[in-house]
Amino acid sequence: MITGHRVRALAAVALAVPALLLTACSVSGKPVDLATVTSLDRPQPAGVEVNPPTTTGSAAAVPPCDPAASLRPAGPLPAPGAMPGGTTMKTIQDRGRLIAGVDQNTFLFGFRNPTSNALEGFDIDRVRDVAAAIFGDPGKVQYKVITSAERIDALKKGEVDIVVRTMTATCARWVDINFSATYYVAGQRVVVDRSSPITGVDQLGGKRVCAAKGSTSIQKLREAPAPPEVVAVDNWSDCLVMLQQGQVAAVSTDDTILSGMVAQDPNVKLVGPRFTEEPYGIGIPKQNEDMVRFVNGVLEQSVARGSWAASYAKWLGQAGGPAAAPPAARYRD
Amino acid sequence: MVTVTPERPADARTGPVGRVTRSAVTTPGRLSLVAVALLLVTAVTGIVAALTLQAKRDTLDDLVAHREPLAAAAQQIFRSLSDADATAASAFLSGGVEPAELRTRYEFDIAQAGSALAKASTDVGGDPLASAQVEVLSQQLPVYSGLVETARANNRQGFPAGAAYLREASALMRSKLLPAAEKLYEIDYDRLQTEQESARSVPWVVIALVVLLVAALVATQRYLTRKTNRLLNVGLVVASAAVLVSLVWGATALLLMSGHVADAERNGSQQVDVLVQARINSLKCRADETLTLVARGDGPGYEQEWQQLAATLVGDGEQNLLRQAKALASGDAATGEVQQAVDNAAAWADAHRRIRELDEGGQYEDAVKTAIGAEPNSSATAFGKLDKNLLTALNAGREEFFTKTTKAGGALTGLVPGVAVLALVAAAGITLGIRERLREYR
Numbered sequence: 001m002i003t004g005h006r007v008r009a010l011a012a013v014a015l016a017v018p019a020l021l022l023t024a025c026s027v028s029g030k031p032v033d034l035a036t037v038t039s040l041d042r043p044q045p046a047g048v049e050v051n052p053p054t055t056t057g058s059a060a061a062v063p064p065c066d067p068a069a070s071l072r073p074a075g076p077l078p079a080p081g082a083m084p085g086g087t088t089m090k091t092i093q094d095r096g097r098l099i100a101g102v103d104q105n106t107f108l109f110g111f112r113n114p115t116s117n118a119l120e121g122f123d124i125d126r127v128r129d130v131a132a133a134i135f136g137d138p139g140k141v142q143y144k145v146i147t148s149a150e151r152i153d154a155l156k157k158g159e160v161d162i163v164v165r166t167m168t169a170t171c172a173r174w175v176d177i178n179f180s181a182t183y184y185v186a187g188q189r190v191v192v193d194r195s196s197p198i199t200g201v202d203q204l205g206g207k208r209v210c211a212a213k214g215s216t217s218i219q220k221l222r223e224a225p226a227p228p229e230v231v232a233v234d235n236w237s238d239c240l241v242m243l244q245q246g247q248v249a250a251v252s253t254d255d256t257i258l259s260g261m262v263a264q265d266p267n268v269k270l271v272g273p274r275f276t277e278e279p280y281g282i283g284i285p286k287q288n289e290d291m292v293r294f295v296n297g298v299l300e301q302s303v304a305r306g307s308w309a310a311s312y313a314k315w316l317g318q319a320g321g322p323a324a325a326p327p328a329a330r331y332r333d
Numbered sequence: 334m335v336t337v338t339p340e341r342p343a344d345a346r347t348g349p350v351g352r353v354t355r356s357a358v359t360t361p362g363r364l365s366l367v368a369v370a371l372l373l374v375t376a377v378t379g380i381v382a383a384l385t386l387q388a389k390r391d392t393l394d395d396l397v398a399h400r401e402p403l404a405a406a407a408q409q410i411f412r413s414l415s416d417a418d419a420t421a422a423s424a425f426l427s428g429g430v431e432p433a434e435l436r437t438r439y440e441f442d443i444a445q446a447g448s449a450l451a452k453a454s455t456d457v458g459g460d461p462l463a464s465a466q467v468e469v470l471s472q473q474l475p476v477y478s479g480l481v482e483t484a485r486a487n488n489r490q491g492f493p494a495g496a497a498y499l500r501e502a503s504a505l506m507r508s509k510l511l512p513a514a515e516k517l518y519e520i521d522y523d524r525l526q527t528e529q530e531s532a533r534s535v536p537w538v539v540i541a542l543v544v545l546l547v548a549a550l551v552a553t554q555r556y557l558t559r560k561t562n563r564l565l566n567v568g569l570v571v572a573s574a575a576v577l578v579s580l581v582w583g584a585t586a587l588l589l590m591s592g593h594v595a596d597a598e599r600n601g602s603q604q605v606d607v608l609v610q611a612r613i614n615s616l617k618c619r620a621d622e623t624l625t626l627v628a629r630g631d632g633p634g635y636e637q638e639w640q641q642l643a644a645t646l647v648g649d650g651e652q653n654l655l656r657q658a659k660a661l662a663s664g665d666a667a668t669g670e671v672q673q674a675v676d677n678a679a680a681w682a683d684a685h686r687r688i689r690e691l692d693e694g695g696q697y698e699d700a701v702k703t704a705i706g707a708e709p710n711s712s713a714t715a716f717g718k719l720d721k722n723l724l725t726a727l728n729a730g731r732e733e734f735f736t737k738t739t740k741a742g743g744a745l746t747g748l749v750p751g752v753a754v755l756a757l758v759a760a761a762g763i764t765l766g767i768r769e770r771l772r773e774y775r
Binding site: 044096097104106111113117142143144145237238240241244 | 505
């Protein structure tokens with residue numbers, strides 16, 4: 001028989017043993033840290049800035065003007081290789097090459113063909129036309145690749161003879177440089193991911209939107225009714241990279257540049273209507289008025305001889321550009 | 334002279350302290366105490382000396398087995414990454430599908446960087462700064478290679494987005510990976526230098542203890558001579574001899590050792606460090622050169638950096654690293670190799686000048702050809718030769734470091750057991766010598 005006393009003793013032992021075992025097992029500390037990563041540093045194109053301060057230098061009193069109106073050509077063009085003495089063109093001819101500021105990152109306008117290593121595009125064709133008019137050889141060109149932000153400075157410092165780089169003629173820029181007659185009219189639109197619900201510029205408010213530094217697109221975005229968070233990069237193709245990497249919600253600039261992006265990636269789409277008009281002109285240093293008249297003559301000639309249309313068909317025809325008709329030249333004389 | 338022992342009742346002896354104090358008054362008691370003290374100092378000196386020497390031995394082994402290989406691995410990471418960057422840029426410049434040898438070179442660079450990174454990460458646990466660098470490298474290297482492959486995929490389709498991906502990859506390399514690799518090398522080299530210093534440092538504590546021991550032995554013998562009118566105590570003489578032998582042996586070995594370590598420092602690790610700096614700068618220059626052409630004028634920063642860094646390779650001033658390396662080189666072979674490096678650096682600077690002239694003069698295609706072509710006077714050829722010279726000289730420096738540091742370790746051969754045995758001999762001598770005198774009081 002088991003007495004109550006013994007039962008209590010047994011119960012006490014039965015309780016005490018697991019308690020002892022538990023005490024032996026309860027150790028302080030934690031398993032070794034597995035070096036869990038909680039935040040990422042995503043790669044970014046060099047020189048990215050988010051919401052950079054505005055740099056509209058000559059904001060103070062820009063005289064009103066017609067930015068698309070240039071200087072009228074001075075009679076028929078001189079024969080290639082026989083530029084009249086004392087002109088800017090003669091200096092270029094004596095140097096043996098035309099120095100042109102261009103882009104190598106904007107598909108269809110100015111880009112480096114990775115297969116041939118040569119610069120190609122609609123803008124490059126314009127440079128070749130000018131070189132052909134001066135030398136009789138479209139290849140006598142030294143290309144200097146410049147970013148959007150460097151265009152005005154390169155002209156003011158005389159580092160280049162002309163800039164052909166999807167450059168919009170504006171009154172603010174006319175203060176510092178000259179423009180040729182308009183050789184193409186583009187308009188700002190928006191590119192987004194194919195699956196994106198965004199359908200136009202009015203829906204970009206507060207979203208991260210990419211644009212190139214020093215471009216008119218960046219100013220237009222700031223002036224939009226629903227201003228986005230602007231991510232500024234050096235080159236337009238950096239915008240495509242950031243869109244592909246999901247680091248921006250949209251890219252907004254001229255439809256021509258955007259068409260080049262759509263051509264490189266079927267997973268992005270152009271949305272919304274054009275909300276600006278961008279007359280492209282060839283930039284020329286302020287003092288070289290003879291050169292402006294000469295380049296306008298070359299443009300007229302290329303339209304008349306069909307090289308403009310051929311170039312358009314080659315680069316922009318399939319990209320769904322607005323019209324195959326060259327813009328009518330306007331002059332301020 | 335006889336000291337009078339005071340008569341005390343047995344019950345008055347309270348505790349061991351009292352016993353010692355009282356026995357110190359008698360000559361035999363005093364002698365026993367002196368013996369105990371001498372034995373204690375001998376034991377302490379022997380143990381401390383053995384431990385110190387063992388520590389030096391371990392430091393020397395660690396230098397050869399860990400510190401130097403880690404510093405070498407860190408510089409290997411930098412070299413491989415930087416070369417990968419320059420090679421990717423060259424492949425881009427060559428147009429179309431990149432040449433097979435450039436692709437292979439890039440793949441080897443990435444594989445080499447990965448292996449060296451694995452090696453370098455084995456021993457960073459103790460240093461949070463070093464482990465932070467390793468972390469950056471291991472996190473960003475896969476990202477970098479991913480970007481380069483995306484660039485290739487776009488390039489093959491003829492899309493200029495490829496160039497944009499390559500620029501992003503290069504920016505990542507130059508803003509994160511290369512600085513981390515350079516920092517890691519600096520940390521590893523600092524640790525190497527610290528260990529070299531600690532190997533060469535004079536063991537003052539041991540010296541003080543030995544001096545104390547010698548002084549105590551001399552004093553004891555003079556005391557005994559005074560007390561017993563006997564000139565020599567064989568035991569103590571043996572003990573003194575043992576201490577002197579270990580002192581001379583130890584001092585000679587340590588002097589030899591620190592001489593070898595100093596050689597290893599000068600002709601080995603310092604020489605290697607200067608060469609590593611030269612190599613890092615030459616790799617940066619090469620990347621700048623190709624990137625200037627890739628950017629096609631849109632990269633004034635690259636050419637500026639070239640000018641600054643080239644001064645450390647071909648300049649006339651003090652900052653010319655190749656000249657410094659030549660001054661540090663030991664032996665004709667090493668000097669010859671560095672001299673060749675100097676010549677090839679000059680040839681490279683020449684080629685670079687031609688590239689800039691061609692590019693500025695509108696002959697872009699020729700500039701590219703001079704930069705990446707295989708002609709004997711092309712920049713690629715000169716840079717390849719320079720890199721080979723630097724690598725050969727670097728390996729010679731590493732060899733020198735290994736030989737000299739191993740020799741330094743060899744100088745300490747047998748010293749630790751030797752010192753232990755001599756300490757035992759000294760202890761035995763002290764015990765026997767004093768017991769002999771104590772016996773005379775019975």
